Amino acid sequence: MIRLIWTASIHIRGILRAWLPSNILLDRIRILRRLRWGIPAMLIAIPYLAIAYECTSLVHAGWTGWLNLVALTCIWTAFKFIAMGPISLILLAKARFTEHRLRTRPAAEATATPAPSA
Numbered sequence: 001m002i003r004l005i006w007t008a009s010i011h012i013r014g015i016l017r018a019w020l021p022s023n024i025l026l027d028r029i030r031i032l033r034r035l036r037w038g039i040p041a042m043l044i045a046i047p048y049l050a051i052a053y054e055c056t057s058l059v060h061a062g063w064t065g066w067l068n069l070v071a072l073t074c075i076w077t078a079f080k081f082i083a084m085g086p087i088s089l090i091l092l093a094k095a096r097f098t099e100h101r102l103r104t105r106p107a108a109e110a111t112a113t114p115a116p117s118a
Contacts, residue, residue: 022077026084032095038088045078052078 017023025044029037055071 022080026080029084029088030091032091035088035092035095038092039085041088042082042085045081048074048078048081 017027022044025041028034029041052071052074055067055074059065059067059071
């Protein structure tokens with residue numbers, strides 16, 4: 001039973017990763033040259049939170065309780081976008097540090113004096 005649930009969750013994750021617009025956008029932001037868009041992408045969380053608020057308001061007004069699932073999905077997506085800002089900054093800093101280290105390493109090795117041979 002656990003194996004069936006595990007396999008189903010893997011397949012569902014693959015489908016959602018390929019077809020959900022928020023996941024596609026987050027994958028594109030994670031590319032090195034687009035990491036700088038992580039902070040502005042945090043603003044996309046605002047409409048998702050507004051949709052979640054409206055769905056919960058409609059549920060309290062007497063609409064169907066299934067709107068709670070839409071609200072939960074919107075809140076989860078908003079959290080993903082909010083988290084992407086700091087994560088993109090960390091990834092960008094890591095990439096810049098690696099580039100700097102690779103740029104300065106050959107210069108440091110070229111200026112090093114060779115050891116005397118015996």
